[in-house]
Every structure is written in C-alpha cells, then in structure tokens.
Amino acid sequence: MITNTYYGPEGHGPYELIDIGTLELEEGxxxxxxRLAVAMHGTLNAAKDNAILVPTWYSGTSKIIEQGYIGPGRALDPTKYFIVVVNQIGNGLSTSPHNTSWDQAGPGFPKVRIGDDVRAQHQLLTGKFGITRLALVVGGSMGAQQTYEWAVRYPEMVLRAAPIAGTAKLTEHNALFVETLVEAIITDQGFKGGDYATAAEVAAGLKRHAKMWTVMGWSTEFFRAGRHRALGFDSMQAFVDNFMTGYFAPMDPNDLLAMAWKWQHGDVSRHTGGDLAVALGRIKARTFVMPISHDMFFSPADCEAEQKLIPGSEFRPIASVDGHLALFGTDAECLAQIDLHLKTLLATSA
Structure with a gap:
C-alpha cells in the first residue's frame, strides 16, 4: 500500500466508502x-424510481462530475433525482492498486473489466438502496463504456441511457493510443515494474503521459484557436506544464494502468460471442448517443455506427473544438448542450 495524499475527501470529497464484500472478477x-467510493446527491423517493447513476471516466473522480454536471436547474438536478456517482475501481478512491494491501497491492492488482465495475455497481444499488430501475445511466468516456455495459447487461433495469464521448466496443485506433499511454509510464526507469515508492519516482513517465493526452485529448482546432489562452495560460508550454502535467503528476501510476487496461478491453460484444449488433440489439433503454464533434478518441463516426445498431436510439452530437477533454467542463456551451439533451431524454417516456 502506498500513501498518496492526492486521493481522499480533502480534494475529492465528500463521498462514502461502501464495502460490497468480495467481487468475483471476469478475468479470474x-x-x-x-470498496466503492460513492457520492450521493438528492433523495431517493418512496417509489425508488428517481435514481440516476453516473460512473466516472479515466483519471476522473466524483468531484469533477459534481462540479461540472450536477446542480439545481441542471439536467442532473438533486432536487428532483437521487444521483449516485460511483468512482470506478482503480481510480484511486475506490479499491485501487495503491490503496490495496497484501498481494494485490501495486503491480499485483488483478485485471478488472468494465463488466466487473458494472456488476459491483449493480450489487451496490440493489443491495444497499433496493433500486431495481434506473431513470438514467449517463457517463462520459470510460463512463460511457460503463453506460453501454449497463444497458446491455441489465436491459430491464436501465430506462434511459446517455453514453457521452465513448463507444460500446473500443476501436483499434483507440486501443493503440491507450497502448502508447501505458508505454509512457512503464518505460520510465523509475517505474521499476510497478514497485516504485511514490508517484514522484515516475515523474518523467507521467509527464510523457500528460503530453500524449494534450496531443489527442484536445483537438487540432483547439490548438489553432489558441484555446489555452481562454483557459488562463499565456503559452502552450505553460498549459502543458501547469495544467496537463500538473493534473497527472500526483496520480498513482499503477492506478492509471489498471484503468487503462479496462479502457483498452471495453467491448459489450463479449456478451454475444463477438457480435456487436446482437449485443446492442439487447438494449431496451431510451438511448441518446452523444459524441463530441472534435473528439479524436471516440469519433462521431464511430459512435454513430454503433448508435444505428441500438433500437429506437437517437444520435445527439455535441459541438466543441475542445475535443474529448471538453468533458472537463472547459467549454460552457458544450455543457449547455449536454444539459439540453439530458433534459430532453429525462422528459421522454421510457
């Protein structure tokens, strides 16, 4: 177990750590x-039919979801809904390589799939809260991967689904990019096969990781428009050093690698012998597929190809030159579009 002050309620709270017992894993x-780190907003009504589930994305925690997407008057309105934000396994708040003891600590952490996260969340919602129907499952990026897994695995439970900037099956292009993110970390001599003492020992690898995110997470139009200046940085170098590297530098490398493996292996067609059309055909939720226009990870074309396989679904793209990382809330117009689509979806009978 590694002590890392970056993770905890001081920077990412409030949340509750809930022990769901032993989680059997798909990979063995x-x-x-x-333990799942769970942030709850609003109140579950007597009928238990106002619950919304929001799973987290790569490197993100429940705090960024709260700050960017939840509030009175927003689509995710805690005065109307019981909003449950579950930090994915491996993100540093829930059970993760750095906060696990004994033989599962650090590089010994087992392989966890998107499906394992979803089964853990299902166990949480049904066991602790007695929830049997979800008014909405919504998530961005890896949260979208979990949203698809929910809709395919538990079609009767998910009434509405909104995968944002993510796909049900990872493309080869995306998988290759994830591989470069992994290599940026593990090739650092300070990584030591995952047996480092602190994240600071892997500073060079984490900086390379951050640079790759800078190149692909934002779009070429983001660079051309000088959007880094609108975010408060006089130069691109300052943006890379202070915003991007500053964001990833305190994170635990093994935690990032655990999430990267899940991301790279996301594929709902595992349920149907590799047939994606059959898998997505299982979905009964009223579904809005919401890619971001300039996303270079999960392109609108890739998202639309999947959307066409989902019965009764709608293609609702979001316009933003900030690309994939518009999910961070850097573009107010992007957030307004997401809110509008989610309000429309929640107003639609399921």
Missing part, C-alpha cells in the same frame, strides 16, 4: 472487501 480471481 477476486477482490475481497471491494
């Missing part, structure tokens, strides 16, 4: 005393 093995 299990996580005993699996």
């Amino acid at each position: 093995g299990s996580i005993p005393n699996c």
Whole structure:
C-alpha cells in the first residue's frame, strides 16, 4: 500500500466508502472487501424510481462530475433525482492498486473489466438502496463504456441511457493510443515494474503521459484557436506544464494502468460471442448517443455506427473544438448542450 495524499475527501470529497464484500472478477480471481467510493446527491423517493447513476471516466473522480454536471436547474438536478456517482475501481478512491494491501497491492492488482465495475455497481444499488430501475445511466468516456455495459447487461433495469464521448466496443485506433499511454509510464526507469515508492519516482513517465493526452485529448482546432489562452495560460508550454502535467503528476501510476487496461478491453460484444449488433440489439433503454464533434478518441463516426445498431436510439452530437477533454467542463456551451439533451431524454417516456 502506498500513501498518496492526492486521493481522499480533502480534494475529492465528500463521498462514502461502501464495502460490497468480495467481487468475483471476469478475468479470474477476486477482490475481497471491494470498496466503492460513492457520492450521493438528492433523495431517493418512496417509489425508488428517481435514481440516476453516473460512473466516472479515466483519471476522473466524483468531484469533477459534481462540479461540472450536477446542480439545481441542471439536467442532473438533486432536487428532483437521487444521483449516485460511483468512482470506478482503480481510480484511486475506490479499491485501487495503491490503496490495496497484501498481494494485490501495486503491480499485483488483478485485471478488472468494465463488466466487473458494472456488476459491483449493480450489487451496490440493489443491495444497499433496493433500486431495481434506473431513470438514467449517463457517463462520459470510460463512463460511457460503463453506460453501454449497463444497458446491455441489465436491459430491464436501465430506462434511459446517455453514453457521452465513448463507444460500446473500443476501436483499434483507440486501443493503440491507450497502448502508447501505458508505454509512457512503464518505460520510465523509475517505474521499476510497478514497485516504485511514490508517484514522484515516475515523474518523467507521467509527464510523457500528460503530453500524449494534450496531443489527442484536445483537438487540432483547439490548438489553432489558441484555446489555452481562454483557459488562463499565456503559452502552450505553460498549459502543458501547469495544467496537463500538473493534473497527472500526483496520480498513482499503477492506478492509471489498471484503468487503462479496462479502457483498452471495453467491448459489450463479449456478451454475444463477438457480435456487436446482437449485443446492442439487447438494449431496451431510451438511448441518446452523444459524441463530441472534435473528439479524436471516440469519433462521431464511430459512435454513430454503433448508435444505428441500438433500437429506437437517437444520435445527439455535441459541438466543441475542445475535443474529448471538453468533458472537463472547459467549454460552457458544450455543457449547455449536454444539459439540453439530458433534459430532453429525462422528459421522454421510457
């Protein structure tokens, strides 16, 4: 176990750590005393039909979801809905390589799939809250991967689904990019096969990781428009050093690698022998597929190809030159578009 002050309620709270017991894993093995860091907003009504689930994305925690997407008058309105934000396994708040003891600590952490996260969340919602229907499952990026997994795995439970900037099956292009993100970390001599003492020992690898995110997370139009200046940085170098590297530098490398493996292996067609059309055909939720126009990870074309396989779904693209990382809330117009689509979806009978 590694002590890392970056993770905790001081910077990412408030949230509740909930032990769901032993989680059996799809790749084999299990996580005993699996703990999920859960942030809850609003109140579950007597009928238990106003619950919204929001899973987190790569490197993100429940705090960024709260700050960017939840509030009175927003689509995710805690005065109307019981909003449950679950930090994915491996993100540093829930059970993760850096906060696990014994043989599962650090590089010994087992392989966890998107499906494992979703089964853990299902166990949480049904066991702790008695929720059997979800008014909405919505998530961005890896949160979208979990949203698709929910809609395919539990079609009767998910009434509405909104995968934002993500796909149900990772493309080869995306998988290759994830590989470069992984290599940026593991090729750092300070990584030591995952047996480093602190994240600071892997500073060079984390900086390379941040640079790759800068290149692909934003769009070429973001650079051309000088959007870094609108975000408060006089130069691109300052943006890379202070915003991007500053964001990733305190994170635990093994935690990032655990999430990257999940991201790289996201594929709902595992349920149907590799047939994506059959898998997406299982979805009964009223679904809005919401890519971001300038996303270079999960392109609108890739998202639309999947949307056409989902019965009764709608293609609702979001316009933003900030690309994939518009999910961070850097573009107010992007957030307004997402809010509008989610309000429309929630107003639609399911």
